[in-house]
Amino acid sequence: MPDLVPPPALNHLSHLKQLEAESIHILREVVAEFDNPVMLYSVGKDSAVMVRLAQKAFFPGKLPFPLLHVDTTWKFREMITFRDAFCKEHGFDLLVHTNTAPEAVGMNPFDHGSQKHTTVMKTHALLQALEKWGFDAAFGGARRDEEKSRAKERVYSFRDKLGQWDPKNQRPELWSLYNGKINKGESIRVFPLSNWTELDVWQYIHLESIPIVPLYFAAKRPVVERDGALIMVDDARMRLEPGEVPAEMTVRFRTLGDYPLTGAIESTATTLPEIIREMLLTKHSERQGRMIDHDEKGSMETKKREGYF
Amino acid sequence: MREQDLIAVDIEGYLRTHEQKEILRLLTAGSVDDGKSTLIGRLLHDSNMVYDDQMAALRKDSAKKSSADGEIDYSLLVDGLLSEREQGITIDVAYRYFATPKRKFIIADTPGHEQYTRNMATGASTADLAVILVDARYGVLPQTRRHSFIASLLGIKHIVVAINKMDLRGYEEAVFHEIKGAYAQLAVRLGFKDVHYLPLSALRGDNVVTKSAAMPWYEGPPLLEHLETVPLTRGGNTGPLRFPVQYVLRPNLDFRGFSGTLASGTVRCGDRIMALPSRKTSTVSRIVTFDGDLAEAHADMAVTLTLADEIDVSRGDTLVHEEALPRVGRSIEAMMVWMNERPMTPRSAYLIKQGTKVASVEVHAIHERVDVNTLEPHPAMKLGLNDIGRVTLTASRALLFDAYADNHGTGAFILIDRLTNATLGAGMILGPGTDEAEAIGATGEGRVTVAERQARLGQRPAALFFVGGDPALREALAHGVERRLWDDGYTAHLLDPRDLGALRGFTELGLISLVLGDGGDDPTRPPVDAGAARVFEVQCGAGEAGESIEAIVARLRDGGIIR
Known part of the structure; x- marks a missing residue:
């Protein structure tokens, strides 16, 4: 018999162990009850945690579903490099989808604004991908602590045939009894990290030594300051305004997305404990760096109604 | 600091x-x-x-x-x-x-x-x-x-x-x-x-x-x-082992594990366990996790168990210790919180999800509704949105359960609409159902009993003799009663008086037999062996002379034949 891991103290699972067990329960439940699940893989820290939890849920088996990355073509280059190496190393079945419909031709965040760009390249692209492969359940890494409208999100978020979310028509969710019954053409989004906070995610990454994209750590990067945000000049497509000159600054990112829409913060944190320390002592919420949330009042709720994660 | x-x-x-x-x-x-x-x-x-x-x-x-x-x-x-x-x-x-x-x-x-x-x-x-x-x-x-x-x-x-x-x-x-x-x-x-x-x-x-x-x-x-x-009383670990099997993990031919989250209790390597409802037993060989095998696992932990023997276990089954078995049965009494605009009514059929098991369930009875402001119980025919009441449900398959007060994991359930898939209500099990439904064989094994048939049909057997009036009137009334009972969810059938010998058989099937008299002044009446069936005489006739369908149905209800 192999060496056994000592059991946790009776009647005391630490909060991370509790959260982990709860997430594993959700992952297994969906795989047991749905025909064709998929995991949305955004390459960010929450996805990293979600993938690790899935590995744990189905150990010693492989992931019983593919990973899906919706690529807007404006992701940081380092994210794509990391994604490909990570999936290859673990033998994950990676699907990548980009919106190539006529509406998406020439779409970019500079000319079309963050809102329209996000709707077409993320929301529409996601719906296309779910339809293309016929997925009936999609795991997402969203957390309830991210934003006010997320606080009311169910673990199983029911979407109609158009992939839309109706906040008034969500199913009551009691205990850990999830209702996975759907009719043909309908689907659910599932959020195994619902009860995790940003701190929980970082701490888990630290404890579990989960690899993450280097962009989360501070390094010298070329940035311009625009509308109060530090935008990294990641490739030649970055449009500089007259007078803007990229400057090398020591920065890192709290969240990752499309590089022209993701603000960096000045930081010298190059280790996970340093990142956590900064986060705990900081005065700004995580989503502040995301330009897409601030476009209009209740904007996350509006996006979700349309089918955004 | x-x-x-x-x-x-x-x-x-x-x-x-x-x-x-x-x-x-x-x-x-x-x-x-x-x-x-x-x-x-x-x-x-x-x-x-x-x-x-x-x-x-x-x-x-x-x-x-x-x-x-x-x-x-x-x-x-x-x-x-x-x-x-x-x-x-x-x-x-x-x-x-x-x-x-x-x-x-x-x-x-x-x-x-x-x-x-x-x-x-x-x-x-x-x-x-x-x-x-x-x-x-x-x-x-x-x-x-x-x-x-x-x-x-x-x-x-x-x-x-x-x-x-x-x-x-x-x-x-x-x-x-x-x-x-x-x-x-x-x-x-x-x-x-x-x-x-x-x-x-x-x-x-x-x-x-x-x-x-x-x-x-x-x-x-x-x-x-x-x-x-404030010290937290969770106590899940000290309760009896309840391991609802969530997922059968079969990554290759050499590994067959049962994944799940312990609803309560503790499981250790080497434990003798019993799979329910099959009652097959085996021994826990390994408690597998990504972070290494465990010697024991407690309530709320998500693990994968492997067993020493190849016994048939699937999702929805529960692994327990033989010395602390849960209740097994198809009838449960529960407190229900109703959460849907369409009310809960007796005899309605829903899906029940309890632990990892999904089954069909029928509302056997709604006993009372609790006024949440005064906490007083009132008789009720239905439970509307936000109503709380005590009910008895009969499931199509045996359920494994504990009282909710003893074990939230095995005492809680939700009801799901079979068409819209909406979550209709949440239930907390009080115990086994208390009326005739309880007579159902606990494991659902052996011959189907009369009581089981009655529970399935939701009615007791009866024989109604339609007497008086002319034959056409009798037949019309009997057909009317048959239709009315059918539409209300009951099963009745017309029986020719020449076939009365078969009445006992129909009674054992739990049916309501509508027997047409043969006309004239000599209604075919006992001696007839109606077995356990209650016998009713229905007066047929035009206008005031005959009974109405409403009156007949009301008599059946008063007589405990239907609800």
Whole structure:
């Protein structure tokens, strides 16, 4: 018999162990009850945690579903490099989808604004991908602590045939009894990290030594300051305004997305404990760096109604 | 050392402490104007969970709402959706998160509006503790009783009665004691063992995070300190082993594991276990996790078990220790919280999800509805949206269960609509069904019994002899009764008097036989062996001389043949 891991103290699972067990329960439940699940893989820290939890849920088996990355073509280059190496190393079945419909031709965040760009390249692209492969359940890494409208999100978020979310028509969710019954053409989004906070995610990454994209750590990067945000000049497509000159600054990112829409913060944190320390002592919420949330009042709720994660 | 200082100078040390924190899940219940959102906003704010950009947005929103004389409106921190911001009330369960050096907290913020019993039940289902808000100006109101009743129904063990808006009653000690005395009676009635009373003002911050200078007469800790220190009775580990099999893991031919989360109890390697409902036994060979094999696993842990023998186990089965078996049966009596606009009615069929098992279920009986404001039971024919009542359900397959009071994991269930898939209601099992449905063989083995047939059909056998009137009239009336019973969900059939010898057989099948007299003055009457069937005589005739279909159905109902 192999060496056994000592059991946790009776009647005391630490909060991370509790959260982990709860997430594993959700992952297994969906795989047991749905025909064709998929995991949305955004390459960010929450996805990293979600993938690790899935590995744990189905150990010693492989992931019983593919990973899906919706690529807007404006992701940081380092994210794509990391994604490909990570999936290859673990033998994950990676699907990548980009919106190539006529509406998406020439779409970019500079000319079309963050809102329209996000709707077409993320929301529409996601719906296309779910339809293309016929997925009936999609795991997402969203957390309830991210934003006010997320606080009311169910673990199983029911979407109609158009992939839309109706906040008034969500199913009551009691205990850990999830209702996975759907009719043909309908689907659910599932959020195994619902009860995790940003701190929980970082701490888990630290404890579990989960690899993450280097962009989360501070390094010298070329940035311009625009509308109060530090935008990294990641490739030649970055449009500089007259007078803007990229400057090398020591920065890192709290969240990752499309590089022209993701603000960096000045930081010298190059280790996970340093990142956590900064986060705990900081005065700004995580989503502040995301330009897409601030476009209009209740904007996350509006996006979700349309089918955004 | 303060937590913030520890973070600054010794982040690694902080992380080691933080790792060991446990989670307290709490529920806040109060009516629209009790100041619940303000209290939660205040907890988040005063425990440093609000960032500068959120504060800036809050100041802006507070000014716009021009609420309490230019002060910051903390409730805006938690009122999330556009639709409810417009209405100024919270309409759904929202979850909030914060942590202190001692614990991580998950708050289920549930609205107190009349029609939202279902939201409170939802939030209460996972809560360890409930904060019941009472407005110091009004004291214990019907909604206080309602919130407390739901908390007790869902089995919340720890109660905090937060007597809010003390500032509006001059912070007077007498007010506090008056309300405390009134609530104590309710607490006794509901069987609460751990009730803590706290005078506070969420708006002014009195006794929320810091002790109130305005109420020196109150010697207890402020709310946050109480939440940080109240000992939690979870007790799941000491209960009997209940391992609902969630997923059969078969990655290759050499590995067959049963994945699941322990609902209660402890399982160790080498334990003799029994799979239910098959009653096959085996021994636990390994407790497999990604982080290495375990020697034992406790309640709430998600693990994979492998067994020494190749016994047939699938999702929906439960692994238990032989010496502590759950109840097995198809009939359950339960308290039900109904959550759908379409009411629950007797004889309706739904899907039940209990643990990892899904089965068909029929409403055998609705015994009573509880008035949530007075806590009094009333007879009821149905349960409407937000009604709470006691019911008996009969499942198509044997269920494995414990009383909810003993075991939340195996005593809770939801009902699902077979067509719309909506979650219709939540149930808490009291025990096995108490009427004839209980006669059903516990394991569903062997010959199908008369009692089982009766339970399936939801009726008792009867023989109705249609006498008097002319043959055409008799036949028309019998057909009318047959149709009416059929439409109501019962099974009756016409029987020619020449075939009366078969009546006993139909009785054993549980049917209602409608026997047509042969006309004339000599109705075919006993001696007939009707077995266990109740015999009724139906007078046929035109107008007043004959019985109406309504009258016949009413007699059957009074006679206990149908409901």
